[in-house]
Amino acid sequence: MIYNLDKINEMAEGDEDFINSVISVFLDEVPQDLEALQSALKQGNYDQVYKLAHKIKPNVDLLGMEQTRAAALEIETLGKKEANMAEIERIFPSLKKDIDQVVSELKKDFGL
Secondary structure: OOOOOHHHHHHHOOOHHHHHHHHHHHHHHHHHHHHHHHHHHHHOOHHHHHHHHHHHHHHHHHOOOHHHHHHHHHHHHHHHOOOOHHHHHHHHHHHHHHHHHHHHHHHHHHOO
């Protein structure tokens, strides 16, 4: 398991509906944002790369995905600086792999 719910549980204070809501939002939004990020990479659109990585970062952070958050931050920073697109493309597969894995685990763990 590459996610943990410590931050969400702390915020939820036992509210299962809140936890389920956060998980649902993650499952609805993050895969779409990831797809859009991949498309922005293919188009060489630094501004969209920056914005989408910036949007993904707090979602993965909320699930305690530190390594994934670091990858999103690096992509965000490189996108903002309009820096090395090849470096962004090098980092992206690990971000995608982690998010895909967590989406699969969350669906299984929460019966969604």
